[in-house]
Amino acid sequence: MKKIKPSINFAGILNPGMRVFDVIMRTEYGTSYNSYVVKGAEKTAIIEASHRSFSRLYGEGLEEALEGRTPDYLILNHVEPDHSGSVACLLERYPNLQVLASQAAAIYLKNIVNREDFKPSIVRDGDSLDLGGKTLQFISAPFLHWPDSIFSYLPEEKTVFSCDFLGAHYCEPGVLDREILYAPEYFAALKYYYDCIFGPFAPYVRAGLQKLKALDFDTVCTSHGPVLTKDGALGRVLELYESWSAEKQAGPARIPIFYCSAYGNTKSLAQAVREGVLGAIPDAEVPLYNIIEHDLNALAEEMNGSDAFLIGSPTINREAVPPAWQLLSLADAINIQKRPVALFGSFGWSGEAVPHLSERLQSLKCAVFEQQLKVCFVPTQGDLAAARAFGEAFAKGI
Numbered sequence: 001m002k003k004i005k006p007s008i009n010f011a012g013i014l015n016p017g018m019r020v021f022d023v024i025m026r027t028e029y030g031t032s033y034n035s036y037v038v039k040g041a042e043k044t045a046i047i048e049a050s051h052r053s054f055s056r057l058y059g060e061g062l063e064e065a066l067e068g069r070t071p072d073y074l075i076l077n078h079v080e081p082d083h084s085g086s087v088a089c090l091l092e093r094y095p096n097l098q099v100l101a102s103q104a105a106a107i108y109l110k111n112i113v114n115r116e117d118f119k120p121s122i123v124r125d126g127d128s129l130d131l132g133g134k135t136l137q138f139i140s141a142p143f144l145h146w147p148d149s150i151f152s153y154l155p156e157e158k159t160v161f162s163c164d165f166l167g168a169h170y171c172e173p174g175v176l177d178r179e180i181l182y183a184p185e186y187f188a189a190l191k192y193y194y195d196c197i198f199g200p201f202a203p204y205v206r207a208g209l210q211k212l213k214a215l216d217f218d219t220v221c222t223s224h225g226p227v228l229t230k231d232g233a234l235g236r237v238l239e240l241y242e243s244w245s246a247e248k249q250a251g252p253a254r255i256p257i258f259y260c261s262a263y264g265n266t267k268s269l270a271q272a273v274r275e276g277v278l279g280a281i282p283d284a285e286v287p288l289y290n291i292i293e294h295d296l297n298a299l300a301e302e303m304n305g306s307d308a309f310l311i312g313s314p315t316i317n318r319e320a321v322p323p324a325w326q327l328l329s330l331a332d333a334i335n336i337q338k339r340p341v342a343l344f345g346s347f348g349w350s351g352e353a354v355p356h357l358s359e360r361l362q363s364l365k366c367a368v369f370e371q372q373l374k375v376c377f378v379p380t381q382g383d384l385a386a387a388r389a390f391g392e393a394f395a396k397g398i
């Protein structure tokens with residue numbers, strides 16, 4: 001059991017062996033499911049629970065962190081199952097435990113706990129909970145990263161419980177940031193976590209940072225990764241969130257072209273399309289990416305942060321090739337709407353890749369260029385001229 005502050009104990013689970021989180025995130029440094037016990041003179045609160053698969057282990061650590069007390073409250077800053085999966089077990093262990101969450105969270109929670117008698121208490125922005133000499137204050141933090149997210153703030157200990165905000169899938173035995181042994185790896189995990197979890201919600205991140213600025217705090221108890229402290233990484237992490245969430249500065253249009261190419265034909269088209277785009281917008285930044293030669297997450301960041309983009313894929317077995325689909329699977333569905341996009345590709349027999357990718361981008365509500373560039377096998381000089389015209393026409397419409 002780790003003491004974070006005189007009235008705050010760490011009760012979380014360390015999971016250093018995890019390598020994939022929620023199916024989609026790689027977690028090469030493991031993760032932790034952070035949970036905290038807050039002790040007032042009269043009442044005791046748990047903040048955040050744990051993943052269901054760790055319920056027994058979590059229960060044992062929690063007992064230790066409670067130091068003989070019976071908890072009165074469980075506060076869930078949001079209800080994603082990595083934090084709420086063990087709530088049903090906690091309710092069996094502590095039948096009088098009162099669960100507190102935001103209104104949106106309460107709706108989801110009923111479908112996670114699945115008990116007829118389950119009645120969570122709703123906390124609203126500005127509400128507080130007196131534990132006896134220690135008062136938890138609740139601050140709405142919508143879309144950080146779920147609609148139901150809140151921060152909990154304990155002013156007497158200058159501590160914010162920030163939910164996933166400022167967290168990272170990163171695990172070291174020390175729990176506190178001052179004990180991190182592999183700082184570059186931690187900051188890489190922090191960035192990856194930000195990109196995956198908070199990247200789509202930059203305006204809400206800025207709003208969350210503003211709310212934190214209004215508080216007097218020196219410690220942030222996140223839900224994953226190290227506890228952040230003023231003497232450790234807290235200042236740097238806040239700076240990084242400021243810069244990552246900053247509004248994009250005006251500059252040259254960035255129009256990346258992503259392609260796959262089995263025999264160099266789609267690659268030739270990509271190069272010609274690029275010439276056409278630059279013919280229309282000479283100062284545009286138009287990087288060409290052969291998808292299989294780059295880190296997919298880096299490409300996704302490029303795609304999601306672009307002003308417009310193009311994807312080229314050959315057709316194999318009546319379909320676009322998997323790397324093209326894998327890239328699109330990482331599209332930021334929230335912010336990519338209305339983004340100008342265009343499709344092209346060489347094909348042999350039939351040529352379904354371009355229309356199939358087009359359908360997917362239309363379902364994402366992108367502004368899909370009405371022209372589709374499809375060329376059978378090796379592009380002729382005429383085809384390449386058509387590709388340049390295609391790129392130019394697309395760029396002129398951005």
Ligand code: FEO
Pocket residue numbers: 078080081082083145164223224
């Ligand atoms: Fe760590 Fe959004 O759950």
